[in-house]
Every structure is written in structure tokens, then in C-alpha cells.
Amino acid sequence: MRRYGTILMALLLVLAVSCYVSAQSIEEWASRIKAELGGSEITCAFATHPSTEAFQAMTAEFEQLTGIKVNWDVMEETYLKNKQLMDFAGGSQLYDVLMVDGFWISEYAPKQVIVPLSKYINSDATPDWFDYEDIMPAYRNGIGAYEGEIYGIPTAGETRFVGYRKDLFEKYGKTPPETLDELLELAQFFTGREPNLYGIAMRAQRGIHFASGWLTITYNFGDGFLDQKTWEPLITSSGTVESLKYFIELMKCAPPDVATYTHEEAVSAFMAGRTAMWFDATALVSWILDPTKSQVYDKVGFVPPPSGPIGDAGVFAGWNMAIASGSKNKDAAWAFITYMTSRAKAKEYVLHGGVPTRTSVYQDPELVARDPSYPVQLASFERANALVERGLAWIPPTPELGKVLDRVGYWGNMALIGEITPEEACRRAQIELEDIIGQ
Amino acid sequence: MNSRSWTKVKRFLSALALVAVSVIAVFPFVYMVIVSLKPRVLTYDPSVWVFSPTFENYIAIFRQRNLLHFARNSFIVVLGTTLLSLALGSLAAYGFARFSFKKSESLAFWILSLRMLPPMATVIPFFIVARLLGILDTHIVLILAYMTFNIPFSIWMMRGFFEEIPREIEEAALVDGCSHWQVFLRILLPLSAPGLTATAIFCVIQSWNEFAFALFLTGVNARTLPTTVTFFLSVTGVIWGEMAAVGVVTALPVIIFAMLVQKHMIRGLTFGAVKQ
Amino acid sequence: MYILPAVTILVLLTLVPSVFLYYVSITDYELGQLWSTHKLIGFRNYHRLLSGRDFEFWPSVRISITFMLLATSIETVLGFAIALLLNQEFRFKSLVFGCLLMPITITPSIVGQMWKLMYNAEYGVLNYFTERLLGVKVAWLGPELAFLSTLMVDVWQWTPFVALIIYAGLRSIPSEPFEAALVDGANTVQSFWYITLPLIRPLLMLAVIFRSMDSLKLFDVPFVLTQGGPGSATELLSLHVYRLGFAQTGWVARAAATAVLLLVMIISLSRLLVRHIREGGSTV
Numbered sequence: 001m002r003r004y005g006t007i008l009m010a011l012l013l014v015l016a017v018s019c020y021v022s023a024q025s026i027e028e029w030a031s032r033i034k035a036e037l038g039g040s041e042i043t044c045a046f047a048t049h050p051s052t053e054a055f056q057a058m059t060a061e062f063e064q065l066t067g068i069k070v071n072w073d074v075m076e077e078t079y080l081k082n083k084q085l086m087d088f089a090g091g092s093q094l095y096d097v098l099m100v101d102g103f104w105i106s107e108y109a110p111k112q113v114i115v116p117l118s119k120y121i122n123s124d125a126t127p128d129w130f131d132y133e134d135i136m137p138a139y140r141n142g143i144g145a146y147e148g149e150i151y152g153i154p155t156a157g158e159t160r161f162v163g164y165r166k167d168l169f170e171k172y173g174k175t176p177p178e179t180l181d182e183l184l185e186l187a188q189f190f191t192g193r194e195p196n197l198y199g200i201a202m203r204a205q206r207g208i209h210f211a212s213g214w215l216t217i218t219y220n221f222g223d224g225f226l227d228q229k230t231w232e233p234l235i236t237s238s239g240t241v242e243s244l245k246y247f248i249e250l251m252k253c254a255p256p257d258v259a260t261y262t263h264e265e266a267v268s269a270f271m272a273g274r275t276a277m278w279f280d281a282t283a284l285v286s287w288i289l290d291p292t293k294s295q296v297y298d299k300v301g302f303v304p305p306p307s308g309p310i311g312d313a314g315v316f317a318g319w320n321m322a323i324a325s326g327s328k329n330k331d332a333a334w335a336f337i338t339y340m341t342s343r344a345k346a347k348e349y350v351l352h353g354g355v356p357t358r359t360s361v362y363q364d365p366e367l368v369a370r371d372p373s374y375p376v377q378l379a380s381f382e383r384a385n386a387l388v389e390r391g392l393a394w395i396p397p398t399p400e401l402g403k404v405l406d407r408v409g410y411w412g413n414m415a416l417i418g419e420i421t422p423e424e425a426c427r428r429a430q431i432e433l434e435d436i437i438g439q
Numbered sequence: 440m441n442s443r444s445w446t447k448v449k450r451f452l453s454a455l456a457l458v459a460v461s462v463i464a465v466f467p468f469v470y471m472v473i474v475s476l477k478p479r480v481l482t483y484d485p486s487v488w489v490f491s492p493t494f495e496n497y498i499a500i501f502r503q504r505n506l507l508h509f510a511r512n513s514f515i516v517v518l519g520t521t522l523l524s525l526a527l528g529s530l531a532a533y534g535f536a537r538f539s540f541k542k543s544e545s546l547a548f549w550i551l552s553l554r555m556l557p558p559m560a561t562v563i564p565f566f567i568v569a570r571l572l573g574i575l576d577t578h579i580v581l582i583l584a585y586m587t588f589n590i591p592f593s594i595w596m597m598r599g600f601f602e603e604i605p606r607e608i609e610e611a612a613l614v615d616g617c618s619h620w621q622v623f624l625r626i627l628l629p630l631s632a633p634g635l636t637a638t639a640i641f642c643v644i645q646s647w648n649e650f651a652f653a654l655f656l657t658g659v660n661a662r663t664l665p666t667t668v669t670f671f672l673s674v675t676g677v678i679w680g681e682m683a684a685v686g687v688v689t690a691l692p693v694i695i696f697a698m699l700v701q702k703h704m705i706r707g708l709t710f711g712a713v714k715q
Numbered sequence: 716m717y718i719l720p721a722v723t724i725l726v727l728l729t730l731v732p733s734v735f736l737y738y739v740s741i742t743d744y745e746l747g748q749l750w751s752t753h754k755l756i757g758f759r760n761y762h763r764l765l766s767g768r769d770f771e772f773w774p775s776v777r778i779s780i781t782f783m784l785l786a787t788s789i790e791t792v793l794g795f796a797i798a799l800l801l802n803q804e805f806r807f808k809s810l811v812f813g814c815l816l817m818p819i820t821i822t823p824s825i826v827g828q829m830w831k832l833m834y835n836a837e838y839g840v841l842n843y844f845t846e847r848l849l850g851v852k853v854a855w856l857g858p859e860l861a862f863l864s865t866l867m868v869d870v871w872q873w874t875p876f877v878a879l880i881i882y883a884g885l886r887s888i889p890s891e892p893f894e895a896a897l898v899d900g901a902n903t904v905q906s907f908w909y910i911t912l913p914l915i916r917p918l919l920m921l922a923v924i925f926r927s928m929d930s931l932k933l934f935d936v937p938f939v940l941t942q943g944g945p946g947s948a949t950e951l952l953s954l955h956v957y958r959l960g961f962a963q964t965g966w967v968a969r970a971a972a973t974a975v976l977l978l979v980m981i982i983s984l985s986r987l988l989v990r991h992i993r994e995g996g997s998t999v
Contacts, residue, residue: 086655398777552985604887
């Protein structure tokens with residue numbers, strides 16, 4: 001009994017001490033950091049992204065508060081990945097903080113490009129106002145973790161939903177789609193209904209873009225590309241083949257060169273008023289609603305992703321901040337991450353154009369008033385959660401993911417342009433995937 | 440009479456062809472200028488030709504994207520690599536053009552074949568070597584990397600031009616008591632000024648616009664202009680206006696340079712002039 | 716020796732990358748893998764390519780060669796014509812000159828982006844013209860036309876290069892042969908055929924060599940325009956090398972093997988061309 005008492009006492013003591021540390025204000029935290037790490041320098045390798053711009057806008061204040069100098073190396077995402085991997089493999093140690101796509105975590109973690117973060121998160125030095133738990137759980141587990149360990153702090157999250165032209169739907173007396181069948185019917189209805197009008201725009205360029213577009217609806221038909229327990233390829237399973245057929249049917253209602261579309265062309269076609277619907281990432285909404293960028297900003301509505309033959313599913317994707325394993329300044333890097341991704345700074349970050357991942361942001365009345373799509377985004381998260389309940393991650397967490405998506409997206413795109421049948425595409429993709437997974 | 444009207448028709452047709460060629464060559468550039476001046480919302484509407492231009496994009500690339508820093512790097516790298524490549528290349532070209540020796544063809548060919556390595560295949564080894572030498576993210580690494588394609592280019596171009604020049608001119612000079620060096624510097628180089636100019640223009644263009652090495656061998660310090668294009672390929676879409684502005688700003692110095700030096704191509708000394 | 720400095724530097728600069736390339740092509744190295752963990756696997760990467768287990772290899776070889784042949788011949792013919800046009804006195808010459816240079820001076824990756832914007836079927840400026848003038852909407856980057864559209868950009872961008880090299884050549888031709896020919900009563904066509912062409916031949920061939928080599932390793936523009944798609948319509952070998960070695964897959968070793976085969980192809984091809992010119996050239 002007394003032993004337990006001692007332990008309890010010790011625990012309470014630790015708790016008290018850590019409360020004392022964690023309850024400090026940003027200023028107190030910053031002055032401590034300044035004393036410990038002031039004068040050090042960190043370099044961030046980030047993708048070109050609205051969130052990056054938001055972080056850059058917040059940098060001056062961080063530098064002033066902590067005395068840590070921040071350098072930015074910003075580039076397009078594919079180059080970013082190559083550069084990060086080269087920096088790691090070549091041991092050049094150029095970078096401290098990395099912006100890492102949720103898709104890359106399962107490759108970076110086993111290669112040890114980035115370091116586990118739980119010891120930093122649980123450290124007493126991490127203040128209360130950082131609040132890891134406030135980040136939506138699906139993001140924490142779905143894009144920032146690998147095999148139970150935390151490797152990245154989700155900074156920019158996205159799910160996908162359907163945008164539609166309210167004016168056109170009213171004019172023809174249509175209601176927004178609830179199911180994928182309705183989505184297809186509507187897309188077919190609007191294609192050619194008016195001059196230069198198509199049903200829908202999505203991404204379908206060969207490679208990862210097609211794979212990503214296809215993944216938007218894959219889980220509504222089956223378990224996706226890979227069995228997430230045994231890592232057997234599932235491309236030839238009936239659900240996945242059906243989903244490809246559906247996706248190709250849907251893309252017949254898209255502009256004729258959709259086979260070269262990335263998210264960029266897809267959203268541009270929608271913003272130029274050329275398609276009645278659009279089914280893509282929530283992170284792009286700020287563009288659609290921006291009068292300086294979009295011709296349809298005042299005519300659009302949004303609905304959650306329609307349900308498919310086997311029910312609801314949805315997307316969880318996004319970006320993390322992580323610490324490069326080659327970094328010589330890991331503590332300064334963590335200080336930077338703490339500050340930039342904290343709950344205390346979340347609102348400021350979103351107001352600078354950053355893409356949110358935190359529950360507190362989605363519940364903030366002022367921010368909700370600013371972006372009318374927030375409630376629909378939340379509803380979309382709920383649908384996406386159905387996938388989590390099925391025990392599936394939208395991004396299959398395998399180190400071979402990049403290869404899988406590249407090959408799957410290649411064969412899918414071949415089927416889209418009619419070079420081969422969808423069944424044949426699935427068969428060939430299956431062969432290549434067995435080869436990749438078997439390695 | 441007949442022949443004069445024929446000449447007129449010919450002149451007219453060739454003028455027409457020149458105008459057509461120029462328009463086709465220039466149109467995408469002009470469109471880029473238009474995009475760089477258009478407000479963002481109009482980028483996707485090609486039917487709008489008249490609009491009040493915005494200079495926001497230009498202001499943004501200099502203020503926020505710090506374009507001058509990249510321009511400075513580009514300038515240093517291009518200057519270094521072009522001068523070195525031209526000097527070494529034309530010297531070697533002289534050797535190849537005038538002194539045939541055993542295996543000279545094979546050697547010349549080997550040099551040419553170096554240019555064929557796809558940059559994506561050599562960038563990783565370059566990266567590793569540069570790291571070992573500690574020159575990653577400096578101007579030197581890019582100057583050296585660009586010499587791998589500029590020197591072969593200069594050698595082969597200049598060799599072609601040197602060979603066009605009749606040997607007799609040179610031999611006459613040698614008889615007059617000039618050394619090979621003097622022949623090279625005083626006679627061959629000036630005579631092949633059009634070639635030297637053309638070679639210089641293309642060396643400058645190739646290095647000014649090189650992308651793969653520039654991106655992968657540098658960090659924040661020695662980045663050059665072309666790599667800035669990746670700033671504008673945002674996850675949420677292409678930032679067209681700023682990218683087009685960078686395209687315009689990047690192209691201008693080269694165009695100005697080329698237009699300045701092109702008179703050397705036109706006024707290149709002819710052989711008649713030397714003989715007189 | 717005049718050649719020595721250049722050769723020494725080239726050897727120093729390229730020895731390591733070439734050796735590395737050959738070496739890595741017989742390993743299983745992947746991007747981001749620690750170098751110490753790679754294994755030698757012999758010629759398995761080559762076997763994989765040649766046996767057709769890499770589905771895209773042979774189609775890309777075919778696409779690359781078709782592209783090279785078309786691009787080089789179109790650019791040479793057009794370039795020659797433009798050089799002849801330039802090679803006369805007229806006003807605004809430096810303006811025309813500047814116009815011609817513009818395509819080459821724009822950074823290739825931005826060129827790709829701009830053409831992608833112009834080619835777009837829905838909001839591109841080319842279709843704005845075709846719809847206005849011809850009443851048709853063209854899917855420039857659709858499966859049927861993507862290859863030709865990519866070719867068109869290359870022709871647009873690199874014909875001036877050929878034109879300027881030939882023009883520089885025309886400019887440095889001595890004038891006596893023509894004067895002599897004029898005295899002999901040769902007409903324009905004859906003096907072009909018997910004097911200009913042979914004299915310009917080495918440079919003409921040089922332009923052909925550079926264009927065929929460069930079009931085989933063309934990367935930036937198709938990468939931005941189509942990413943090799945739709946399907947495999949524009950998957951040039953150089954894109955294929957990149958896709959294998961970088962991007963999402965990171966099979967550096969397999970990419971190296973493909974690059975070595977590409978190199979073998981380019982070298983044997985240009986060897987043929989070079990021999991042809993040098994022998995032809997020596998008879999002049």
C-alpha cells in the first residue's frame with residue numbers, strides 16, 4: 001500500500017512540475033527557447049502550398065520571439081520529395097524541418113528519413129497550447145503516423161467533396177447527388193446540356209494523379225488497391241474493377257482532354273464555368289470561393305462525397321511537418337513545429353490562408369462564417385470516418401506506396417483513353433503490383 | 440521589266456514569310472506577357488484581350504520571391520561557365536580542326552558523347568561528388584556541371600566554323616612568321632566571329648535555362664532563376680500570373696544579350712576583307 | 716597541345732558520373748536508400764528491360780525514335796529555309812532576329828506550362844482561335860494529338876536554333892566562290908546547290924546531330940505538358956528514365972540501366988551520323 005502511495009506521490013509531483021512547465025504562455029516559452037536555442041539556424045524544405053505561405057507570413061514573429069533564424073527552401077511537391085530523399089541519402093544535412101505529404105510517411109519512416117516525434121510531444125518542454133489532441137484523430141492516425149508511431153504533425157488536411165453549380169442545378173430542377181449513381185446520372189445529364197458545358201471535372205493524368213482520382217471513389221466499391229493486412233494486391237477484386245469502370249464512365253462526362261488533368265486543370269475547368277460539378281480536395285475550396293481567381297465563386301454549393309454500393313467512404317490526405325533525421329538542430333526544429341502548428345496559433349494560421357487540421361478551427365464561429373464550406377467539410381469527414389471504422393486507411397501505409405500508385409495510375413489511364421479495357425488494365429496492374437510487393 | 444516584277448514578288452513573299460515566322464515565334468511569348476499582366480480571374484478566359492493591366496505579379500516576384508537573388512546567381516554561373524567553356528572549347532576546336540592525329544576522331548566523338556548523358560541520370564553522382572568536395576550549393580558546382588555540356592558543344596561548333604576557313608589564309612600567315620598562337624588569336628578567332636557569337640548565344644541560353652542540376656545541386660544560396668518555376672506549381676494549382684512574369688523577366692536579359700551581339704554575326708569579317 | 720585543357724576537365728567532370736551510372740545499373744539501389752545497403756544484382760535490370768517485363772520500355776524506344784526523326788527533319792528543313800530568308804539584307808533585321816530567339820530563351824519548364832495553358836481544350840487560347848475561325852474544338856492533348864502537339868512545341872522552340880547555326884554558317888562562307896561562279900554564268904539555284912550547300916554541309920550536319928541528340932533527351936517540355944500521357948502517347952525514353960529513377964517510384968538502378976541503353980542508342984546513332992558528315996565533309 002505504501003509503495004503505491006509513494007508512486008502516486010511521485011506521479012503527482014511529476015504532474016505538478018509538468019503542469020508548471022506546460023502552462024506557460026507563449027512569451028514564457030519563447031524566452032526559454034531563446035535562452036537555450038537563440039542564434040541557431042534552421043532550414044525548412046517545404047512544398048508550394050497555401051499553408052507554406054501562411055507559415056512564411058508567421059516566420060518573422062517566430063524569429064523575433066525565439067531568436068532562431070529560419071531559412072526557406074520551397075518547391076513543387078515531386079521535386080521536393082526527390083530533393084528530401086537525396087539530401088537524406090547523400091548525407092548533406094541541408095534541411096531541418098521537412099514538409100511531408102501523408103503519402104510519403106510510410107516510405108520515409110522505415111527509411112528513417114524523419115525521426116519519431118512522440119518523445120518530443122510527450123516531453124515536458126512542450127507547452128499546453130500546442131495541444132496535439134486537438135488535431136483531428138483521422139489526420140493524426142491517417143497521415144502523420146506509421147505503425148503506431150508519430151512521425152509528422154498534420155498541418156494541412158484535406159478530404160474530398162463535390163462542388164456543384166447552384167445556378168445550373170436550379171435551372172434544370174436538379175438536386176445535388178446523394179449516391180454515386182446519382183452523381184453519374186447528373187454528370188451525364190449536364191454534359192453538352194449547354195454549349196461548352198461538361199458534367200464533371202476530376203484529376204486523371206497518368207500516374208499518381210489518376211490513382212489519386214480513382215481512389216476518390218474506390219473504397220465505395222471495395223477495399224481498394226491493397227489488402228491492408230496482408231498487403232496482397234486487390235486490383236482484380238470485383239469491387240476494385242467495378243470502381244475503375246465507374247470512374248471511367250464518369251470521366252466520359254468530363255472535358256475531352258481529362259486524361260491530362262491534374263487537380264489544377266480540374267479545378268480550373270470548374271472555376272472557368274466549364275463543368276457543372278467538381279469532385280476533389282477541400283483544400284482547393286479557397287480558390288473556388290475567391291472572386292479574384294474564380295468566375296463561379298458566387299454560384300457554387302458543396303455536398304459530402306456520395307455513397308457507393310457498399311456505403312460511405314471518404315478521403316483523408318494532407319501534409320505534415322516532420323524533423324529530418326539529418327538535422328543538427330532538432331530541438332530548434334521542434335520549437336519551430338510546436339509554435340507553427342500549435343492550437344494557439346491555429347486561427348492566425350488559417351487567417352493567413354493555411355489549410356486547417358484542428359477541431360478547434362472547424363468549430364470557431366468566426367472562421368465558419370468566413371468559409372461556408374466548413375459544415376460540409378465536417379460532414380465529409382464523418383463520411384470519411386466510415387472508412388476508418390472499416391479498419392482501412394485511405395492512404396495504404398506501405399513503403400512501396402509511391403510505386404503502387406504510379407503503376408496503378410498508369411494502367412488506369414490507359415483504360416481511360418481506351419487503349420485497353422478496364423479489366424485488362426486491372427489485370428496488368430495486378431501483375432506489376434505483385435512484382436513490386438513481392439520484392 | 441518582267442524580271443523586275445519577279446524580284447518584287449519575291450521580295451514581297453520573303454517579307455511575308457519572315458513576318459509569319461516572327462509572329463509564330465513570338466506569339467507564345469506575347470501570350471505569356473498577357474497572362475503576366477492579366478488579373479488572375481481572367482487567366483482562364485482567352486476571349487478577353489482588352490483589360491486594365493496589373494503589375495502586381497511583377498511587384499510580387501521581386502518583393503516576395505526575391506527574384507534578384509536568383510538572377511544574381513544565374514548571372515554569375517552563366518558568365519563563368521560561358522567564358523570558360525568558350526575559351527577551352529575553341530582552343531580544343533582549333534586543335535581538332537588543324538592537327539589531325541591518331542584517334543583524333545574517336546576522341547572528338549567521345550567528347551560529343553558526353554553531351555548525351557541525360558541530366559537526370561548524372562545528377563545523383565554529381566550530387567555525391569559535390570558533397571564530398573564540399574561545393575554543394577555554391578556557384579562553382581553549377582559552373583562545373585554546365586561545362587560538361589557547354590565544352591563539347593563549343594568544341595564541335597567551333598571546329599565546324601574553323602574548318603570552313605580555308606587553310607591557305609592560315610598558311611600564308613605562318614609563312615609571314617606568325618606562331619600558331621598568333622594565327623589562332625589574330626586570324627582564326629576574328630574570322631569565325633559569327634560562329635563564336637552563335638556558340639556564345641547558345642552556351643548562355645543553355646546554361647541560363649538549365650533546370651535539373653540547378654535544382655538538385657543547390658540549396659537556398661546558389662539557386663538560379665529557372666528553379667523559381669517550382670514556386671508557382673502550387674499544390675492548389677499553378678500561380679499563372681507570377682510564373683508568366685518570371686518567364687518574361689528571365690527571358691528578357693537573354694534576348695537583349697542576343698540582340699546586342701547579333702551584329703557580330705552580321706558584320707562578321709569576310710574573307711575578302713582580310714585579303715584586301 | 717590545344718586540346719589538353721578541355722579534355723582534362725571533361726575527363727575529371729564526367730568520369731565519376733559515368734562510372735557511377737554503369738555501376739549503379741547493376742545494383743538494386745533505390746532513391747533514399749542508404750548507399751551502404753545496396754546489393755549487386757548483375758544484369759537483372761537489363762534483362763528486365765529487354766525481356767519486356769518493363770511494359771513501357773519498348774514503346775518508349777519507338778516513341779523516342781519517331782519523335783527524334785520527325786523533329787530533326789522538320790526542324791532542319793524549316794531552319795534552313797529561315798536561314799536563307801535571313802541571309803539577305805532587309806530592314807528590322809535585328810527585330811526579326813530577336814523574335815526568332817524568343818522561343819529558345821524562355822525557360823523550358825515555363826514553356827511547357829505556357830503551352831499547356833494554351834493547348835487546354837476548354838480555356839486555352841489555341842482553341843479560342845480554332846473555335847472562332849474554324850468552328851472546331853481540338854483536344855490538343857487528347858490521346859490522338861498529344862504526340863503531335865508535343866512535337867509542335869519542339870519544332871516551335873528549336874527550329875530557330877537550327878536556323879541560327881545555319882545562318883551563322885552562311886555568313887562566314889567566303890564570297891569569292893560566288894563571284895567566280897557568277898563570272899562563269901551560274902544561276903542562283905546552281906550556285907546554291909554546288910557552292911552553298913557543300914560549304915554549309917558540316918554545320919548543317921552539326922545542327923542535325925545536336926537536334927537529334929537533344930530531342931532524344933528532351934525532358935522538361937513533355938514532362939510538364941503531358942507527363943508522358945495520355946496513356947503512353949508521349950512517354951519518351953528520357954521521361955521514362957526520370958519516372959523510374961525519381962518521382963514516385965525511385966528505382967534508381969533500373970533508371971540507370973535504362974539510361975545506359977538510351978546512351979548506347981544515341982551514341983551508335985550519332986556515330987553513324989558523324990561518320991557520314993566527316994567523310995562527306997572531307998570531300999569538299
